[in-house]
Amino acid sequence: KAGVTQTPRYLIKTRGQQVTLSCSPISGHRSVSWYQQTPGQGLQFLFEYFSETQRNKGNFPGRFSGRQFSNSRSEMNVSTLELGDSALYLCASSIRIGGSYNEQFFGPGTRLTVL
Amino acid sequence: AQSVTQPDIHITVSEGASLELRCNYSYGATPYLFWYVQSPGQGLQLLLKYFSGDTLVQGIKGFEAEFKRSQSSFNLRKPSVHWSDAAEYFCAVGTSGTYKYIFGTGTRLKVLA
Numbered sequence: 001k002a003g004v005t006q007t008p009r010y011l012i013k014t015r016g017q018q019v020t021l022s023c024s025p026i027s028g029h030r031s032v033s034w035y036q037q038t039p040g041q042g043l044q045f046l047f048e049y050f051s052e053t054q055r056n057k058g059n060f061p062g063r064f065s066g067r068q069f070s071n072s073r074s075e076m077n078v079s080t081l082e083l084g085d086s087a088l089y090l091c092a093s094s095i096r097i098g099g100s101y102n103e104q105f106f107g108p109g110t111r112l113t114v115l
Numbered sequence: 116a117q118s119v120t121q122p123d124i125h126i127t128v129s130e131g132a133s134l135e136l137r138c139n140y141s142y143g144a145t146p147y148l149f150w151y152v153q154s155p156g157q158g159l160q161l162l163l164k165y166f167s168g169d170t171l172v173q174g175i176k177g178f179e180a181e182f183k184r185s186q187s188s189f190n191l192r193k194p195s196v197h198w199s200d201a202a203e204y205f206c207a208v209g210t211s212g213t214y215k216y217i218f219g220t221g222t223r224l225k226v227l228a
Contacts, residue, residue, distance in 0.1 A: 004158075033214050043205065043218035058214045090158055094214055101147050101166060104214060106159040 001027060004093050004107035012113045018079040020111045023091030025072050031055075032068060032074040033104060037088040046089075049074050051097055071105075086114045117142045119208050121219035128196050129227045136191040136222050138206030147209040148189040149216070150180055154202045162204075165189060176200070201226045 034046040045058040049068035090103035124198040151159040163174025
């Protein structure tokens with residue numbers, strides 16, 4: 001079974017631009033979460049989507065948004081990029097079966113550099 | 116609020132030596148606990164998880180972890196480290212009803228030949 005895939009793997013943008021990152025979860029997984037990883041702040045939760053609805057949101061400004069499609073694929077958008085948005089953005093998927101808790105599996109990440 | 120503490124930022128061990136990475140969590144109820152490993156430039160790979168039951172859990176690559184409720188700890192162990200284990204290790208806690216993981220700051224493991 002294929003793992004979580006993220007595209008693109010690397011991105012270079014300039015301040016003020018916007019960017020869209022894509023995540024395809026493991027087949028059959030319905031929950032997708034996004035995390036930002038930086039050397040200074042570590043791994044921080046951005047948001048989780050399940051059944052095309054945002055279920056949880058981390059403490060990030062409104063410039064960070066996401067969505068999930070009916071096939072469970074998810075996109076994350078960052079508008080008006082700032083230098084501090086340079087990070088590794090990780091996507092994780094979980095089967096999220098009701099009534100039980102399930103682990104998340106992570107993709108390889110998208111490395112975003114803002115110049 | 117939930118939190119995870121990994122007190123050791125860097126650990127260096129010799130190949131073949133035993134390893135213990137520490138993790139302490141703060142959460143009011145029984146948490147869901149995880150250890151992940153990250154190689155440079157890569158995503159996170161799940162080593163093992165604790166949801167309930169036996170407090171000693173076995174994972175991949177010969178790793179194990181023990182949940183100690185009284186100490187709010189979930190330490191990762193390996194009896195004999197291999198050079199390929201050099202990586203960064205993250206402890207994480209998940210809470211019921213949410214898939215928002217709280218991660219520790221990570222422990223970077225260096226293995227000496």
